[in-house]
Amino acid sequence: MTHNSAFKRNEAAGLDLGWVNQIKVNRNAADRRAASLANRRTVKKEYQAAWLVKAIQCIDLTTLGGDDTPGRVERLCMKALRPLRTDLMDALGVQGLTTGAVCVYHEMIAPALKVLNGRLPIAAVSTAFPAGLSSLETKLREIELSVAAGATEIDIVITRQHVLTGNWTALYDEMLAYRKACGDAHVKAILATGDLVTLENVAKASWVCMMAGSDFIKTSTGKEGVNATIPVSLVMVRAIREYYEQTGFQVGYKPAGGVSTAKSALQYLTVMKEELGNEWLEPHLFRIGASSLLTDIERQLEHYVTGNYSASHRHAQP
C-alpha cells in the first residue's frame, strides 16, 4: 500500500460496547442525502478528466472468477501497470499512471507477482471468501499463506452471523485475530453489507472492525445480491469520520461490487470528498474494487480527448 511516512496505521482501540449499542441510523436521511448526491453534478465538466484519472489511481483492479488463469491475471496486471493507452496519457499530460492495486484469489498471487514484481500492491481475498464460513484456524492460516506468498493487502470477509445475532464481541475478536495474522500487510474488512439487513448493522459492524484495527472497511465481495450502494457508503464513511475524530486514526474506504461506470466512480469520489475531505481521495485511504470500471473510464477519457467513443471491445479488459 502506498503510504506517506507520516501515516499512522489504525490500531485496535478496544471494543467499546456501550458506544456500539447506542448507534442509530436514520435510513430516510441517508437515502435523501444519497439521492441529492446522485442528482447533483458536483464535478464540473472541465475537472471530470482529472477526477477520472484519480479514480483510476484508486482502483483495485480485480478478477475473482472460478475460471481465473495465470494468463488472465498476468494480463490484468499489465493493464494495472498501464491502465490507459499512451496517446490518451500524452493528451491528458499524465505519466506513470497505475491502478491502486490488483485484487485476486490466493492461487493467483504468484502470477501477479511475476508481472508486478513489487511495482504495485497485490491484494488477496481471504478467510474463505466470499462466505467466510470455514474454521477460524483455516482462515488464519489462509491469511498467513497469502502474506508469505507476497500479498501486501488482505481483504478478509467478516462472519455475517456475528452481526445478524448482535455478537459484537465475537466480531471484534475475529477481526483482531485477522489483523494480527496479517502482520505488516494491510487488512480490509469486507462487511458484505448486502447481507446485513439494516443500515444500523452496517454502522455497528464498521465501528467494531475499526475498533479491532482494520485498515480499511469495504462494502462487498461482489458476490452478494446487493453490493456497493451510495446510502451504505454514506453510513460507512460517516463512521470513518467519527472514528477519526475520536481516535485520530484514518481508516480507508473501499466500495466494491457493481461499480462499473465512470459516472458511478465520480459519485463515490464525491461522497469521499464531501464527507471526508481531499485527504481521503488518495489510494492509501480510498479504493474502488472493480473488474470492469476501467473499461468505461477509458472510453470516457477517449471521448474527452478525441470527441469520439470507440467500440468498448477496443478497451476490453483481460
Ligand SMILES: O=C[C@H](O)COP(=O)(O)O
Ligand atoms: O472487490 C471487487 C469485486 O469483487 C468486483 O466486483 P465487480 O466484478 O462487480 O466489479
